[in-house]
Structures are given as structure tokens and as C-alpha cells.
Amino acid sequence: MGMTPTLYQQFGTEMLxxxxxxxxxxxxxxxxxxxxxxxxxxxxxxTLPLQESLTDRPEAARRMNEWFGDSRERPVRRPYDAMWRLGLESEPSDFDLDINSTAIVRAAREHWKTTHPDRYPGDFMGGHGYLDKQALAGTLPALAAWSKKWEEELGRPISLGVFESSGPFDATVLGRALSSHFKENDWVIHRPDRPMAWQTPKSRVPEPPTAGTADRPRPSAAAARSRSTTSTRKPNQPKRDPAKDPGSKQQPPQHRRPDGPETGRGRSR
Known part of the structure; x- marks a missing residue:
């Protein structure tokens, strides 16, 4: 959401x-x-606020009414950018990126052990399973600069959460409905076995034509029909001369209709 395909490709490429x-x-x-x-x-x-809960926010109530009118069929959950467009939040929806990499976590530990040995005496992951923001910015300055640039480019916040390579903890084992662990329907921007969506064999982007085939003319429909209806000469069989053997003259296929005024009727271009 919030990007064109071109921007999305540039966004991911520059991040890598x-x-x-x-x-x-x-x-x-x-x-x-x-x-x-x-x-x-x-x-x-x-959840998306109800109309009756906006009595003290007249502008938001007006926008909500302009959006839905008298319809009571409204989403329960908040759609993308909805709170911002209603004037209930000061920023549009963010891009929430989960970056899963044990290599980054190890690099962060080494960086802060060398430069700030007393900064994290306890849990380096802050007790919530992902890397502290200051640790992330200090360890990956180029990524921090990339994030700042793209926040300005897109006009919305970017949230970076760095986890171990195994990903976020599966909170459903504790009976929680909300969990950000790996799922089959995750939007994968990049992973080792799928390096960027448009550069993988699973991509829906068609491959360019191979060398030598792009300019090769396609056979006409008539030529294709001719090939499909002419008999094939056996290997090593001498070619007959129609002048010497009139019986060898090819006859038009019986199913082919001669050209007439109806030919081509109803044919779409």
C-alpha cells in the first residue's frame, strides 16, 4: 500500500x-x-471508531459520514490510513518491517560490547524479542540513513524490528490471537531463498525472449494450416514430380471451405 510498483522495487533494492x-x-x-x-x-x-463515539470530534464525524453516509455496513477493523484521513491521527499508516537475521543481532552485540560495554547489562533484546532501536541505528548506520530517506520519500513512518533469523515468537502457543510469527501469507520482501520478489523463479513477471527468437516472424495461420494438412514424406523417399506423375498433385483438404462473402464474419480482431 502507498507505493507504485516502481517505487516498491527501488525501496527494496536500496534497502539490500x-x-x-x-x-x-x-x-x-x-x-x-x-x-x-x-x-x-x-x-x-x-477497531474503527463508531459514529456515535465522535461527538467531541465534529470534523472526524463529518468525514466519517461523508465516507459511509447512512450505511451501517462498516469495517470493524481500521483500514489503511483511515485514522489519518479522519483526522484522528497526525501521521498516515506506517510501514512495519520485520528484519529477521541472527547475523545482525550478533553484529549489534559485538558493536555495543566494544563501544558501550555498560549499555546493556541485561537482556540485549530489551525483553521484547527484537533489537533496541539505538542498538540498531548504531550497528547499521546505512540502514538507518535508508530508513530516514524513505520516510521523507513516502511521507510516512517506517518501523524497523530486528529479530533472530527464526523470526518473532509465536504468541499463539500462549493462547493469544495476535502474533507476528512467520506465516504462509506473510508479505515477503526478501529472504535468502527468494531474493526480492521480482528476481525469483516464483515471480509473475514474464521472462524476456531468448536471443534469436525476438525477431523471428511467427508463421501465418494459413501456413500453419497448410503444414497440418499436407502429407509428410517418409525418410529417403524420392520426391514426386507433379509433371511426370499427375496423380501426386495435392488436393485441397475436404474440410476447407472456399473463400466467399461469409469468410471472416463475426471474427474478432
Missing amino acids: EAFTRDGIDPSQVDIRLKGTGAGFFSGLHK
């Missing part, structure tokens, strides 16, 4: 280049887009 400049090989990184940027609707815990 930033990892490389920071000394992280893209083959060691799994990147997934989460939240409304990928799924359009927010999580179950964020």
Missing part, C-alpha cells in the same frame, strides 16, 4: 544495498512487511 554497506550479506536476512501496509486492515486490537 544498505545492508551490504553495513557489512551484512543479504543472504543472511529475511525481510517481511507486516501490518496494514501489507494486509490493508489493522490487527483485531485496533
Whole structure:
């Protein structure tokens, strides 16, 4: 959401280049887009306000009424950018990126152990399973610069969460409905076995024609029919001369209709 295909390709390509400049090989990184940027609707815990709850926000109530009118068929969850467009939030929806890489976590530990040995005496991941923001910015300055540039380019915040390569913890085992662990329907921007969506064998982008075939003329329909209706000469069989053997003259196929005024009627171009 919020990007053209061209921008999306540039967005992902420059992100991988930033990892490389920071000394992280893209083959060691799994990147997934989460939240409304990928799924359009927010999580179950964020509901769209009801009209009657906006009595103290007249402008938001007006926009809500302009949006839905008298219809009571409204989404329960918040659509992408909805709160911003209603004037209830000061920023549009963000891009929530999960970056899963044990290599980055190890690099961050080494960086802060060397430069700030007393900064993280306890849990380096902050107790929530992902890398502290200051640790991330200090370890990956090129990625931090990339994030700032693209926030300005897109006009919306970018949230970076760095996890171990195994990904976020599966909270469903604790009975929670919300969990950001790896799922089959995740929007994968990049992963080691699928390096960028448009550069993988699974891509829907058609391959360019191979050398030598692009300019080769396609046979006409008449030529194709002719080939399909003429008999095939056996190997080593001498070619007959129609002048010497009138019986060898090819006859038009019996199913072919002669050209007439009806030919081509109803044929779409």
C-alpha cells in the first residue's frame, strides 16, 4: 500500500544495498512487511471508531459520514490510513518491517560490547524479542540513513524490528490471537531463498525472449494450416514430380471451405 510498483522495487533494492554497506550479506536476512501496509486492515486490537463515539470530534464525524453516509455496513477493523484521513491521527499508516537475521543481532552485540560495554547489562533484546532501536541505528548506520530517506520519500513512518533469523515468537502457543510469527501469507520482501520478489523463479513477471527468437516472424495461420494438412514424406523417399506423375498433385483438404462473402464474419480482431 502507498507505493507504485516502481517505487516498491527501488525501496527494496536500496534497502539490500544498505545492508551490504553495513557489512551484512543479504543472504543472511529475511525481510517481511507486516501490518496494514501489507494486509490493508489493522490487527483485531485496533477497531474503527463508531459514529456515535465522535461527538467531541465534529470534523472526524463529518468525514466519517461523508465516507459511509447512512450505511451501517462498516469495517470493524481500521483500514489503511483511515485514522489519518479522519483526522484522528497526525501521521498516515506506517510501514512495519520485520528484519529477521541472527547475523545482525550478533553484529549489534559485538558493536555495543566494544563501544558501550555498560549499555546493556541485561537482556540485549530489551525483553521484547527484537533489537533496541539505538542498538540498531548504531550497528547499521546505512540502514538507518535508508530508513530516514524513505520516510521523507513516502511521507510516512517506517518501523524497523530486528529479530533472530527464526523470526518473532509465536504468541499463539500462549493462547493469544495476535502474533507476528512467520506465516504462509506473510508479505515477503526478501529472504535468502527468494531474493526480492521480482528476481525469483516464483515471480509473475514474464521472462524476456531468448536471443534469436525476438525477431523471428511467427508463421501465418494459413501456413500453419497448410503444414497440418499436407502429407509428410517418409525418410529417403524420392520426391514426386507433379509433371511426370499427375496423380501426386495435392488436393485441397475436404474440410476447407472456399473463400466467399461469409469468410471472416463475426471474427474478432
